[in-house]
Amino acid sequence: MSASPPAAAAKSGDALARRLAKLDIHRQQDLLLHLPLRYEDETRISAIREAREGEPVQVEGEVESCEVVARGRRQLVARVRDDSGVLVARWLNFYPSQQRQMAPGRRVRLFGELRHGFFGAEMVHPRVRNVDAGEPLPEALTPVYPTTAGLAQSALRKLVGRALDAHVEDELLPPQVLHDLRLPTFSAALDALHRPGPQVSVAALEAHEHPAWRRIHFEELLVQQISLRRAYNARRAKRAPALKPRDQLTRKLVDALPFALTGAQRRAVAEIARDLAVPHPMQRLLQGDVGSGKTVVAALAMLQALENGFQAALMAPTEILAEQHWLKLDAWLTPLGLRVEWLAGSRARKEREAAQARLAAGESLLAVGTHALIEDAVTLPRLGLAVVDEQHRFGVRQRLALREKAVGGLNPHMLMMSATPIPRTLAMTHYADLDVSVLDELPPGRTPVATRLVSDARRDEVVARVAAACAEGRQAYWVCPLIEESEALQLKTAEETFERLASELPDLRVGLVHGRLKSAEKSATMAAFAAGEVDLLVATTVIEVGVDVPNASLMVIEHAERFGLAQLHQLRGRVGRGTAESTCVLLFAADQPLSDTARARLKVIYEHTDGFEIAREDLRIRGPGEFVGARQSGVPMLRHADLERDADLVEPARALAERLLADSPQAAERLLQRWLGGREGLLRA
Numbered sequence: 016m017s018a019s020p021p022a023a024a025a026k027s028g029d030a031l032a033r034r035l036a037k038l039d040i041h042r043q044q045d046l047l048l049h050l051p052l053r054y055e056d057e058t059r060i061s062a063i064r065e066a067r068e069g070e071p072v073q074v075e076g077e078v079e080s081c082e083v084v085a086r087g088r089r090q091l092v093a094r095v096r097d098d099s100g101v102l103v104a105r106w107l108n109f110y111p112s113q114q115r116q117m118a119p120g121r122r123v124r125l126f127g128e129l130r131h132g133f134f135g136a137e138m139v140h141p142r143v144r145n146v147d148a149g150e151p152l153p154e155a156l157t158p159v160y161p162t163t164a165g166l167a168q169s170a171l172r173k174l175v176g177r178a179l180d181a182h183v184e185d186e187l188l189p190p191q192v193l194h195d196l197r198l199p200t201f202s203a204a205l206d207a208l209h210r211p212g213p214q215v216s217v218a219a220l221e222a223h224e225h226p227a228w229r230r231i232h233f234e235e236l237l238v239q240q241i242s243l244r245r246a247y248n249a250r251r252a253k254r255a256p257a258l259k260p261r262d263q264l265t266r267k268l269v270d271a272l273p274f275a276l277t278g279a280q281r282r283a284v285a286e287i288a289r290d291l292a293v294p295h296p297m298q299r300l301l302q303g304d305v306g307s308g309k310t311v312v313a314a315l316a317m318l319q320a321l322e323n324g325f326q327a328a329l330m331a332p333t334e335i336l337a338e339q340h341w342l343k344l345d346a347w348l349t350p351l352g353l354r355v356e357w358l359a360g361s362r363a364r365k366e367r368e369a370a371q372a373r374l375a376a377g378e379s380l381l382a383v384g385t386h387a388l389i390e391d392a393v394t395l396p397r398l399g400l401a402v403v404d405e406q407h408r409f410g411v412r413q414r415l416a417l418r419e420k421a422v423g424g425l426n427p428h429m430l431m432m433s434a435t436p437i438p439r440t441l442a443m444t445h446y447a448d449l450d451v452s453v454l455d456e457l458p459p460g461r462t463p464v465a466t467r468l469v470s471d472a473r474r475d476e477v478v479a480r481v482a483a484a485c486a487e488g489r490q491a492y493w494v495c496p497l498i499e500e501s502e503a504l505q506l507k508t509a510e511e512t513f514e515r516l517a518s519e520l521p522d523l524r525v526g527l528v529h530g531r532l533k534s535a536e537k538s539a540t541m542a543a544f545a546a547g548e549v550d551l552l553v554a555t556t557v558i559e560v561g562v563d564v565p566n567a568s569l570m571v572i573e574h575a576e577r578f579g580l581a582q583l584h585q586l587r588g589r590v591g592r593g594t595a596e597s598t599c600v601l602l603f604a605a606d607q608p609l610s611d612t613a614r615a616r617l618k619v620i621y622e623h624t625d626g627f628e629i630a631r632e633d634l635r636i637r638g639p640g641e642f643v644g645a646r647q648s649g650v651p652m653l654r655h656a657d658l659e660r661d662a663d664l665v666e667p668a669r670a671l672a673e674r675l676l677a678d679s680p681q682a683a684e685r686l687l688q689r690w691l692g693g694r695e696g697l698l699r700a
């Protein structure tokens with residue numbers, strides 16, 4: 016895009032190129048997709064006397080006078096007259112060129128907001144255009160583009176205009192799709208957005224409700240699908256060990272379990288088993304609602320690797336969670352004669368080194384741990400399956416690091432697990448490069464958790480309820496108020512809550528866990544709670560995921576209005592895991608009004624128990640951002656499309672992406688080029 020020499024031109028061309036690069040405009044055609052933020056209507060002229068206040072208008076008249084007034088700060092003050100009256104225009108900071116534009120006798124069009132003040136009509140800092148009498152008005156609305164310092168709207172408009180003039184129709188979508196979805200062609204959409212005619216409603220354009228926008232949204236979603244699908248295909252072309260189902264260890268585990276697998280678990284196990292048997296790396300996301308039983312599904316997948324002489328490892332983001340998994344796997348697999356190695360920061364160095372040595376020598380085939388698993392000292396030479404729990408809490412690099420523990424170019428299969436249900440549109444747009452298994456069925460015998468919303472003015476009654484539940488031999492959680500701004504304050508609050516409850520409930524054995532405790536203390540307290548030696552566990556959100564104590568039947572969450580929906584759902588999921596009737600009490604602050612969002616969240620959690628439903632509501636309330644850590648996942652970000660508004664376009668985009676990749680790979684490639692240019696690699700890094 017930079018101008019050609021001579022030197023001076025080249026220099027200013029470079030500066031321009033740098034500014035454009037800031038807007039992510041690197042090629043001529045990037046200008047086409049640099050779409051307006053809003054529009055100004057310069058297609059009509061208002062009479063000064065009749066011009067409406069409070070909205071941008073254009074007036075035209077002759078400059079009667081123009082002078083620099085030094086009243087405090089220097090101002091440029093001009094009077095402009097049309098047939099209906101006079102208007103005063105003012106500039107606080109001005110250039111000599113502006114003064115020249117406003118020379119008395121010149122004819123001007125002023126664009127800006129007009130006020131009818133005490134001294135008559137006034138405009139502050141209007142935009143000025145010198146015109147000849149009778150000069151025609153522009154036929155299109157004036158687009159206003161996102162820009163950057165040093166790049167004027169007018170310059171950007173010219174560049175876009177030139178790119179549009181040079182653009183030749185380059186329709187890459189099949190006519191049938193345009194017809195079915197009632198979309199304009201690419202060129203027509205660009206024209207409509209960059210140069211909308213005067214009859215088009217500015218409001219509809221700015222609200223992205225015009226068919227031209229729909230075309231852009233669809234194409235952007237399509238490009239995202241193509242890009243994800245290509246990544247998927249590229250991965251499936253790589254080689255991985257074929258881990259055939261041999262039904263030896265897996266059968267033994269299924270027979271030994273104290274429960275029968277649910278239908279959903281059996282389905283997921285079969286999907287995974289099929290993937291593992293293929294000599295290409297699996298990349299599957301296992302999504303399950305709270306308490307749906309993901310761990311056993313992971314265990315069966317790991318055993319399939321073992322049956323084929325390969326190792327398997329499971330990594331979880333927190334020590335509490337990793338330890339829970341380890342305890343479960345250890346209890347299930349030790350009876351089968353298997354050793355499960357436990358790798359976490361808190362383990363004594365000697366024990367850790369011994370475990371690492373057994374894994375490195377291939378004597379041990381199974382490892383469970385935290386980030387400790389991806390430390391340099393760890394090798395898993397025959398790693399055939401890497402399982403990552405709560406995968407969105409890890410960075411891309413960490414997930415890859417686990418896979419790279421294998422040696423000799425071995426490419427392990429990956430199973431990722433998430434306890435945060437993700438709405439379907441979001442899964443399709445962010446995880447289209449993964450296969451997804453869903454556990455949408457809870458083990459039988461669970462009674463739904465009753466949710467109560469209680470004002471904290473009635474805290475005493477809630478404390479009494481805790482006492483009653485524990486007197487019946489049940490256990491309870493009390494979740495401390497969340498204080499995101501300060502970890503120190505969070506700690507103090509947790510300790511105070513603990514002390515207060517311990518003194519209010521002298522007959523109960525009360526424990527405390529929070530993020531700042533040493534790992535050994537944390538796991539001792541958790542173990543005591545699991546063993547029924549602690550009645551009431553006061554905790555911060557460290558217990559959010561994975562904690563599984565079926566005898567706990569009461570959960571109290573203080574200042575529930577401060578928690579996010581996914582968090583509340585996860586926390587509530589800590590109870591109702593046994594057969595006893597369980598209750599979750601959401602205490603909310605009585606002394607201050609709830610924000611609309613907080614109220615909406617509490618209503619959703621009160622009304623719904625299904626995680627997928629809650630996730631859909633959550634998406635509606637706060638948008639997709641926090642669900643998936645989109646930036647981390649390396650998926651190209653959507654600039655124009657909106658998953659909520661354009662939900663109906665996602666499925667057609669997915670279908671067309673697959674079709675294009677199969678039947679017209681060139682069109683798919685050109686779409687990627689059009690939208691991402693050479694940047695796809697960067698975005699996916």
Ligand SMILES: Nc1ncnc2c1ncn2[C@@H]1O[C@H](COP(=O)(O)OP(=O)(O)OP(=O)(O)O)[C@@H](O)[C@H]1O
Nearest residue numbers: 274275276277305306307308309310434458561563
């Ligand atoms: N089919 C089943 N029938 C009965 N109990 C089951 C079944 N599957 C798993 N469980 C038990 O249900 C509990 C929850 O299982 P698990 O901890 O794997 O859930 P999870 O999906 O990880 O949930 P969370 O994300 O809430 O931790 C465990 O105690 C587990 O042993």
